[in-house]
Amino acid sequence: MNQNVYQSIKNTISELNSNTISEDRKKVLQQLVDYIQEKVVAKKEVKINFICTHNSRRSHLSQIWAQTIANYLGFKNVVTYSGGTEATAMFPKVPETLTNQGFKIQIIFEGTNPVYAIKFHDNSHPIIGFSKKYDDEFNPSSEFVAVLTCSSADVGCPFIAGAEKRIPITYEDPKLFDGTNQQAEKYQERSLQIATEMLYIFSEIKK
Template sequence: MLYNKIKNTIDSFDFNQISEDRKKVLQPLVDYIQDKVSNKQEIRLNLICTHNSRRSHLSQVWAQTASAFYNVKNVVCYSGGTEATALYSEVIETLKQTGFKVQAISNGNNPVYSIKFSANQHPVIGFSKTYDDDFNPESEFAAIMTCSQADGGCPFIAGAEKRIPITFEDPKVSDGTAQQKQIYQERSLQIGTEMFYVFSQIQQ
């Protein structure tokens, strides 16, 4: 069971707000997951952006939550960057506001967080790392490119079975402005809606 506050957010997701063009962008990910489900194979998704600090983490957390909500089994979501920095603090605040239970496991320049969407499900472990970090899968995964810089800068992801560009605008543009909280929330909700749409399409 997902935490109630997260369920309330999910209730607000409107798949009709996703344009037909955007659904075409999401379809390769639907097809990848469906193929794995149909063949009873494990599903590994590595969500990738440049710094592994914002969009890739939001995508990882929402995709893992969506797989649990729709009871799509054997899904493990990872995230990575073309370089490691730190999981940005406003992402953590946004997730907390949405109802995720976040605990800092370690502090320092690149903190490690436990991010829970359900009382009895394994938490997502959030910290910044490169996409080929030992924490991430070496093979048999889909590389989901969540930013255009990583998409353009990484034409080849070693070990990936499929490379799927699903890019989002960077909420970083709002850092330090009065709109920061609102922009991060909007981006999180967009990513959440789209990841839930993807998993809603899976036939089991």
Template sequence: MYLKIIEVINSLDVARISEERKELLKELIEYIQEKAINNDEIRLNFICTHNSRRSHLSQVWAQTMAHYFQINNVFCYSGGTEATALFPMVVTTLQEKGFQIQSLAEGKNPKYSIKFSKKEPPIIGFSKVYDHPFNPTSSFAAIITCSQADTGCPFIAGTEKRIPITYEDPKVSDNTFKQTEVYSNRSLQIATEMYYVFSQINC
């Protein structure tokens, strides 16, 4: 794992997570734990409306924390109720945290290779609907990262568990002087909560 990412992980403070948030995370912990005990593949699909910000941050940090805590057979995905594009500020924010990111394809919906380690395969980042062929069609948990997607996705085919863990949209800071700070804080919030989730897993 890249040194800068390890430094960010070491700086996270799970004590900042409220009891209310821990209660929200409990269902995800239980899902992962059951799969880990049975040596089953753990498929997590993080879903937001546009698959442009929160769902990607969640996917990347969840995959990173699974590797950090050596939880095997974890495969993280993301999707939306509609496809748009991975917002450039998300790419910048992840790069600032130490992720190595390369452009794979340009255009209205660019694709990126997102790496947290030299030795591990990259996360492929691009916007897509939650049931895109790139994503699992069965035996997965759908983690809903925004309230709009929670109401906009009344039914998700193939999911074993639907878990709402919503985050405030950093989009509110776009084109303001607080944009960098807001995106960084949201990234760190998600990183901290995914750290907490995977730290609770016993294999």
């Protein structure tokens, strides 16, 4: 195990419990386990593009946690991406939530669609976070798996050019709680759910 992440993130990961994942949910996650395992056995790069409608919340959380957990468990040949069916902006509560869970995040470009540098370790290459379409030039054009993190993107993207596989792993949108006194709690809850499932997925991979 590499564990090349900030101690604050290790603390967050140490509190995750894969036993909270139901057997039915594990069957959903197994598709991604199988895809990653095939790539690892073949000694090929694992490219995962997490896709949601607006690339503003769930797809970013999935991309960032998947990259971090892969690094934490010593998988060096994993690169994660995210995109939407349209570009909007990363919702500010996402970087705020991740900062509270141990990440170091800075804005490297301000504007209507800010660009964030997200680090899980001082010596790691930062994850560049901003909203973009799933087929943006920033993302891979072939030999990747498309993971649909919301049901509307799942329905709206029946075909994703270049994807070797298309897997729906959907999450409830924390946007439903924007402007309520449960907002911070629900963003933290969704982030930790995604982190738990990414930890489960990569823990199932045999090197």
